[in-house]
Amino acid sequence: MDDITVRPRRAAALLGCRKFYFRMETEGIVVVESFGKQTVIRYEDISALLFLNMSKNQAVILLGRKNERLLNFSSADMINADKAIDILRMKRIPSINLSERLERWQDIDEYMPALSWSERFVCRPQVIAMKSARRIEEANEGKKIEKWKRLACVVGWAMFVLDIFILLFLRGGIRTACFMFVLLFAWAMYVWMYPLLFLEVSGFVKNKKYIIEMPVFGILAAFFFCLTGFENFACDFGDYLVFVGIITVLLLIPLFLKSYFGKEKPDKMRVLASSFLALLLAYAVVFPVNYMVTFQADRHEPVMVKSKEIYVNKFASYYVYADWKEADHKFTVSEKTYYEIQKGDRMQVCLRHSIFGFHYWILHNEGHCKWGEL
Numbered sequence: 001m002d003d004i005t006v007r008p009r010r011a012a013a014l015l016g017c018r019k020f021y022f023r024m025e026t027e028g029i030v031v032v033e034s035f036g037k038q039t040v041i042r043y044e045d046i047s048a049l050l051f052l053n054m055s056k057n058q059a060v061i062l063l064g065r066k067n068e069r070l071l072n073f074s075s076a077d078m079i080n081a082d083k084a085i086d087i088l089r090m091k092r093i094p095s096i097n098l099s100e101r102l103e104r105w106q107d108i109d110e111y112m113p114a115l116s117w118s119e120r121f122v123c124r125p126q127v128i129a130m131k132s133a134r135r136i137e138e139a140n141e142g143k144k145i146e147k148w149k150r151l152a153c154v155v156g157w158a159m160f161v162l163d164i165f166i167l168l169f170l171r172g173g174i175r176t177a178c179f180m181f182v183l184l185f186a187w188a189m190y191v192w193m194y195p196l197l198f199l200e201v202s203g204f205v206k207n208k209k210y211i212i213e214m215p216v217f218g219i220l221a222a223f224f225f226c227l228t229g230f231e232n233f234a235c236d237f238g239d240y241l242v243f244v245g246i247i248t249v250l251l252l253i254p255l256f257l258k259s260y261f262g263k264e265k266p267d268k269m270r271v272l273a274s275s276f277l278a279l280l281l282a283y284a285v286v287f288p289v290n291y292m293v294t295f296q297a298d299r300h301e302p303v304m305v306k307s308k309e310i311y312v313n314k315f316a317s318y319y320v321y322a323d324w325k326e327a328d329h330k331f332t333v334s335e336k337t338y339y340e341i342q343k344g345d346r347m348q349v350c351l352r353h354s355i356f357g358f359h360y361w362i363l364h365n366e367g368h369c370k371w372g373e374l
């Protein structure tokens, strides 16, 4: 047999791939590390050849007799990788394609210890999905999940239609209430079907027989309204974060109870993703929630407009500067207000606080308290 050298392609080497190469010799594989250190892996010590599809590449892992990791490389980054794989196959070393096994719901538990953290990161969501799928089939709950899938799909699209209705026909407090309802209802469904329902990306799981995915357009539209509808509202940033924290915790309590007492256990990554989702939701609803439970304006403080400014990015933002609390305090105002007022005009800072004790303010024209308007 002619020796074959397998070395990184130039591009891969430049990207900081491990600087090593190996030679396929008659007796075994000679691995040469960056400082010239050589190790030999005898062919009879290799028990299996693992393949795993990573995001853009295929990882190849040589496994020892005790299922330990002997050598790994990514097939696309190495010159002669194909030839090396052919030689190993000719030596009757069995190939195991982990990605295919996972898609067919076959176990890969015995190989998990040999995987690196990034390889496990790719496999774990599928392993968890597979185990929960088996439980579902054992408990004969497949039909129930099929129903949930249809329900989630119908609800997802119904939310989208509801959003359009809200945008066209509703104004002020009732509009806010409806968008909040959409978001909280979506969260309630998420908790109810947790961890089978995904609102976040479930792209790692290829076999989606028992994965419920809800169309997210309706939820996203409500989410963006809650953010943009209140862009003229201002508050102390610290207060805002406190409320984000409180609402996140309130959203997560039912989720944790569900995963603690429920049959299906989510993995750590999933818990992290769900917590992040709760955080995003909380971030969007701080103003809407407090606006809903504010029943009167606290007081008004007059200010004099010193200057105006439009900031155009993708969308235009309108600012007014006035001396309030500090010199040149920057207020965000609506487009309409922006064009109605002139430099030197008197305006009112409308201070409010909700029954939860959240203090916030907006700027409006003198004598015109835009209370209840958005």
Ligand SMILES: [Zn+2]
Pocket (backbone or CB within 6 Å): 297, 300, 348, 349, 350, 351, 364, 368, 369, 370, 371
């Ligand atoms: Zn007011």
